[in-house]
Every structure is written in structure tokens, then in C-alpha cells.
Amino acid sequence: xxxxxxxxxxxxxxxxxxxxxxxxxxxxxxxxxxxxxxxxxxxxxxxxxxxxxxxxxxxxxxxxxxxxxxxxxxxxxxxxxxxxxxxxxxxxxxxxxxxxxxxxxxxxxxxxxxxxxxxxxxxxxxxxxxxxxxxxxxxxxxxxxxxxxxxxxxxxxxxxxxxxxxxxxxxxxxxxxxxxxxxxxxxxxxxxxxxxxxxxxxxxxxxxxxxxxxxxxxxxxxxxxxxxxxxxxxxxxxxxxxxxxxxxxxxxxxxxxxxxxxxxxxxxxxxxxxxxxxxxxxxxxxxxxxxxxxxxxxxxxxxxxxxxxxxxxxxxxxxxxxxxxxxxxxxxxxxxxxxxxxxxxxxxxxxxxxxxxxxxxxxxxxxxxxxxxxxxxxxxxxxxxxxxxxxxxxxxxxxxxxxxxxxxxxxxxxxxxxxxxxxxxxxxxxxxxxxxxxxxxxxxxxxxx
Amino acid sequence: xxxxxxxxxxxxxxxxxxxxxxxxxxxxxxxxxxxxxxxxxxxxxxxxxxxxxxxxxxxxxxxxxxxxxxxxxxxxxxxxxxxxxxxxxxxxxxxxxxxxxxxxxxxxx
Numbered sequence: 001x002x003x004x005x006x007x008x009x010x011x012x013x014x015x016x017x018x019x020x021x022x023x024x025x026x027x028x029x030x031x032x033x034x035x036x037x038x039x040x041x042x043x044x045x046x047x048x049x050x051x052x053x054x055x056x057x058x059x060x061x062x063x064x065x066x067x068x069x070x071x072x073x074x075x076x077x078x079x080x081x082x083x084x085x086x087x088x089x090x091x092x093x094x095x096x097x098x099x100x101x102x103x104x105x106x107x108x109x110x111x112x113x114x115x116x117x118x119x120x121x122x123x124x125x126x127x128x129x130x131x132x133x134x135x136x137x138x139x140x141x142x143x144x145x146x147x148x149x150x151x152x153x154x155x156x157x158x159x160x161x162x163x164x165x166x167x168x169x170x171x172x173x174x175x176x177x178x179x180x181x182x183x184x185x186x187x188x189x190x191x192x193x194x195x196x197x198x199x200x201x202x203x204x205x206x207x208x209x210x211x212x213x214x215x216x217x218x219x220x221x222x223x224x225x226x227x228x229x230x231x232x233x234x235x236x237x238x239x240x241x242x243x244x245x246x247x248x249x250x251x252x253x254x255x256x257x258x259x260x261x262x263x264x265x266x267x268x269x270x271x272x273x274x275x276x277x278x279x280x281x282x283x284x285x286x287x288x289x290x291x292x293x294x295x296x297x298x299x300x301x302x303x304x305x306x307x308x309x310x311x312x313x314x315x316x317x318x319x320x321x322x323x324x325x326x327x328x329x330x331x332x333x334x335x336x337x338x339x340x341x342x343x344x345x346x347x348x349x350x351x352x353x354x355x356x357x358x359x360x361x362x363x364x365x366x367x368x369x370x371x372x373x374x375x376x377x378x379x380x381x382x383x384x385x386x387x388x389x390x391x392x393x394x395x396x397x398x399x400x401x402x403x404x405x406x407x408x409x410x411x412x413x414x415x416x417x418x419x420x421x422x423x424x425x426x427x428x429x430x431x432x433x434x435x436x437x438x439x440x441x442x443x444x445x446x447x448x449x
Numbered sequence: 450x451x452x453x454x455x456x457x458x459x460x461x462x463x464x465x466x467x468x469x470x471x472x473x474x475x476x477x478x479x480x481x482x483x484x485x486x487x488x489x490x491x492x493x494x495x496x497x498x499x500x501x502x503x504x505x506x507x508x509x510x511x512x513x514x515x516x517x518x519x520x521x522x523x524x525x526x527x528x529x530x531x532x533x534x535x536x537x538x539x540x541x542x543x544x545x546x547x548x549x550x551x552x553x554x555x556x557x558x
Contacts, residue, residue, distance in 0.1 A: 064513060066516065066518060067516045068516075068518060072531075072532070072533055073533045073534070073535055074532070074533065074534040074535070074543055074544075074546060074547030075534075075535050075536050075543075076534060076535075076536040076537070076538055076539060076540040076543040076544055076547065077481075077482075077485075077536035077537035077538060077539035077540055078478055078536055078537045078539070079478070079519040079520060079521060079522075079535045079536045079537065080478070080519065080520060081518055081519055081520075082473035082474075082505070082519075082520045083471060083473065083505060083512050083517040083518045083519055083520045083522065084518045084519075085473075086473055086505040086506065086509045086512050086517075086520075087509065087512045087513060087517075087518075089509065090509035090510060090512070108518070112518075112519065112535075
């Protein structure tokens with residue numbers, strides 16, 4: 001049983017189950033729809049890339065539209081729903097169905113007035129489907145008192161999934177919860193899910209636990225002198241790196257170096273932008289001598305640009321996880337992660353990042369996060385929420401001396417390696433970010449700005 | 450007025466009624482429905498009715514065309530528009546209302 005309010009995605013979830021059964025698992029299915037005609041449904045699903053007509057022609061799917069209109073029906077005396085059974089039986093036989101969707105069977109209650117007959121007949125129907133060995137997904141409209149208006153969940157003994165579509169601060173998030181799943185250990189949390197041109201996807205919220213691999217392989221930061229500062233070899237592959245700094249310190253440039261180097265090695269990079277457009281970033285990086293366009297053209301680098309306020313955090317998380325799964329990159333960049341704070345509280349962002357990081361680590365993807373430190377706040381405080389999740393933390397600062405800005409770079413921490421403790425000066429040149437020679441700067445001054 | 454017990458027939462007298470009774474096997478309900486229908490027709494539609502029985506167990510694919518869910522279902526195919534009456538037709542008055550052979554008294558009062 002899938003229940004939820006209007007527009008919560010019930011039909012899509014049910015139909016996805018059916019169509020994926022046909023397409024991916026070779027299990028034919030029957031779709032009995034009570035609300036949309038077969039044609040309406042077919043055109044809706046076409047936009048998601050499903051071709052109902054084709055599947056029907058191939059004999060893998062039977063669609064039956066059942067129309068019940070109370071005004072057209074006079075009721076007199078006893079009846080049963082054997083006609084419905086006959087239709088279902090016919091459809092099931094015609095394709096040899098293993099799966100069946102009834103969307104939304106509750107419509108019967110508005111079409112027929114004898115609720116007592118309906119209830120006993122539906123009970124019989126569910127029993128009958130079970131005896132036939134079919135997996136049936138029923139949808140139901142969310143009711144006031146119970147999960148569904150007609151309390152159908154009481155008859156459906158096996159599993160109940162509740163869909164929810166909430167808007168908080170004008171940002172909508174879809175969530176899914178398994179209310180009941182008999183004979184199975186199931187997650188009890190609410191899980192965010194997405195509906196887009198690829199259909200519906202749900203992402204587990206729970207952290208996967210701390211069992212991800214720890215690779216010994218190292219990858220270059222793209223800047224030789226920074227590699228040197230990280231015991232000569234750069235970051236660990238599959239580790240997470242935080243680049244933090246105030247505005248204009250070159251966080252994105254540092255990230256671009258890394259991406260450039262990774263692409264040069266032939267690795268795939270996924271770049272999430274929460275502030276700039278890809279074109280803007282490409283242009284800006286070109287101006288300091290880093291040309292990322294060829295990597296985009298060759299399909300090694302992909303950008304995902306979104307305003308943080310466009311979705312809720314959960315949806316962002318889901319979208320990111322999904323993009324990563326599809327693109328299978330070696331490197332993922334989130335720039336800047338701090339912009340997500342705009343759509344969630346610190347603790348929410350932290351928990352979301354934990355999940356992203358867990359996912360990256362599990363897949364051995366090197367994750368690079370930039371973080372904008374507001375000029376006025378204490379560095380340590382701002383990043384307190386997320387820095388502990390990171391393996392390497394590089395801090396960029398600016399100091400002003402004699403009407404001249406000087407930029408400083410330091411490795412605040414880097415787990416598992418002997419990293420440099422000096423604060424090095426760097427410059428943003430037309431050949432990229434260059435860590436300068438020269439005397440180690442005054443650490444107290446540089447780090448404290 | 451040919452049939453005195455019809456106060457105001459909504460359907461012009463003389464038209465032939467093409468009726469189809471959908472059942473699923475010879476169940477007590479379907480037998481009862483057919484008997485009730487036959488009796489009503491003999492009383493109100495002498496010589497101008499035609500009853501067609503459809504057993505969905507024999508012809509399951511016919512259920513779709515007329516949107517049959519419940520059985521027994523009586524479908525008035527002619528005259529237009531199509532009407533549907535579900536149940537064993539044990540309430541004669543409601544069958545007459547359903548067939549447009551008698552104006553609904555409840556709605557008139």
C-alpha cells in the first residue's frame with residue numbers, strides 16, 4: 001500500500017514498480033487505473049521515458065482503465081465485484097502478470113454506495129491476488145484519521161509506505177517512510193526522494209557506518225608546492241578536503257587546480273556549484289591560466305550548478321548522490337558548501353554533509369569542499385560544524401600590509417601524513433595559484449586574520 | 450397512454466429496449482436478477498424488449514467495453530443514453546427509475 005496526499009507521487013511510485021518489473025526484471029504486469037485513462041497515463045509517463053503502448057504491444061503489460069461514476073449507476077439489491085475480478089483475471093492471464101498495480105482502488109468508494117459490500121469484496125480481492133502469487137501495489141489517498149481515507153491499510157497486511165510532500169520556508173521536500181513491513185527489518189526514518197525526468201529515486205539518509213576503505217594512494221593537489229606541504233605527495237585518494245577562506249582568497253582556484261590535475265590523469269570529476277554558473281567558473285579559471293573547457297568537452301568534467309534555495313537540503317543531497325552515482329567520478333567538488341547553510345540549520349547541514357562524505361568515502365571518491373569564511377567571524381568557529389568531518393583542512397587568508405594584500409596558505413590538519421606546519425605565501429597569477437618561496441611568514445599574524 | 454401505471458414516461462413509448470445483463474456464472478444472485486428482469490419487462494415492456502445475457506466467465510473481455518465491475522449489472526444499451534443498474538434487481542421501483550420507465554418520485558417531492 002502506498003499512501004499520500006494529492007501530488008505526493010503515489011502513482012509514479014506504483015507505476016515505477018510495475019514498469020521496472022517489466023523492463024528490468026522480466027516480470028509482466030497489470031495496471032488497473034481508476035482515475036486516469038490509459039491514454040492520459042501513457043502520455044504522463046512518456047515524459048519520464050516510459051512507453052506504455054510499446055510494452056502493451058509486446059504483451060508485457062496490460063492496462064485497464066476502470067471508470068466508476070456514481071451518477072450513471074443505479075443500485076438495487078445485492079451485488080458483488082466479480083466483474084472486477086473477471087477483468088483482472090483476464091488481464092493477468094493475458095500477459096502472465098507477476099506484478100499488479102491498482103491506482104487508486106479507493107475510487108470505488110466514491111462510485112458505489114454500499115460500503116459494506118465493497119469492504120468485504122476488497123478483502124476478498126487482496127486475498128485472491130495473494131493466492132495467485134502476485135505482488136500488488138495499491139495506492140490510497142491520505143486520510144484525516146488514518147493513513148488512507150477508507151482505512152484500506154487495515155486490509156493490506158504486508159507493507160505500507162507513506163509519501164509526504166512538505167514545504168518548509170518555501171522549500172519543498174518529498175519524503176518517504178515505511179510505516180509497516182511485515183516480516184522484514186526496515187528503516188523507520190523518513191527518507192527524501194526525488195522526482196525528475198528519470199522518475200523517482202529514493203536515497204537512504206542513514207549513515208552507512210564507518211567501514212569505508214582507507215586508500216594509501218595519493219593524488220596531486222595540482223600545485224607542486226602544495227603537494228610538498230602535504231608530505232610531498234598531495235591528498236589521499238578517497239579522502240575529504242576542506243578549503244576554507246575569506247572572500248577572494250582563491251578557494252575555487254585551488255579546487256580548479258585539483259580538478260585540472262585529476263582530468264589530466266584521465267579521471268572523472270563532478271563539480272557542484274552553489275554560487276557561480278559553470279560558464280562563469282570556466283571564464284574565471286581561464287583568466288588565471290587554467291583551461292577546464294577541454295575536460296568538459298571530453299566528458300571528464302561535469303558541472304552541476306544549482307541555487308541552494310531551489311530545494312531543501314534533503315533534495316540537494318539526493319540530487320548530489322544521484323549525480324555521483326550516475327557519473328561515477330573520482331573527484332567531487334562542492335563549491336561552496338557554506339551556501340547550503342542558507343537552506344538549513346547548521347546541524348542539518350552537518351548531518352547532510354556527513355551523509356555526502358560517507359557516500360564519497362564508500363565509493364573512494366576524493367571530495368573537495370570549499371567554505372567561505374565571513375570576514376568578521378572566527379575561522380575556527382565557522383567551520384566547527386564541518387571541519388571534524390574532513391581529513392585535510394587547508395586555510396587561505398589575506399592580510400593587509402602597507403596597502404598591499406598578501407595571501408597566505410596553511411595546512412591546518414591532514415590526517416595520516418606529516419604535513420607542513422608553515423604558513424606559506426601564495427599569489428594568484430595568470431599561471432594559476434602559485435605558492436611563493438621566501439621566508440616562512442609570521443604564523444600568528446596570518447592565521448588570525 | 451399505452452401503459453396506465455406509467456405516470457410520465459421519460460422514454461417515448463414504442464421504442465425497443467435493448468438490455469444486456471452481465472453475470473458471472475450461474476450464481477443465485479444472477480438467477481435472481483434474470484428472473485426479476487424478466488418479470489419487470491413482461492410487465493412494463495411487453496413485446497418491446499430484448500434481453501441479452503453475458504456471462505463474463507465465458508467472455509471476460511466484454512467486461513471492459515461496458516465498464517463492468519459489479520455483477521449482476523444491467524445495461525440499457527438502447528434507447529440512448531446508456532444506463533446501468535447494478536444488483537439483483539430486487540427493488541422494482543428502482544429498476545424502473547434506472548431504466549427511465551418511471552420518473553423518480555423522490556426527486557419530485
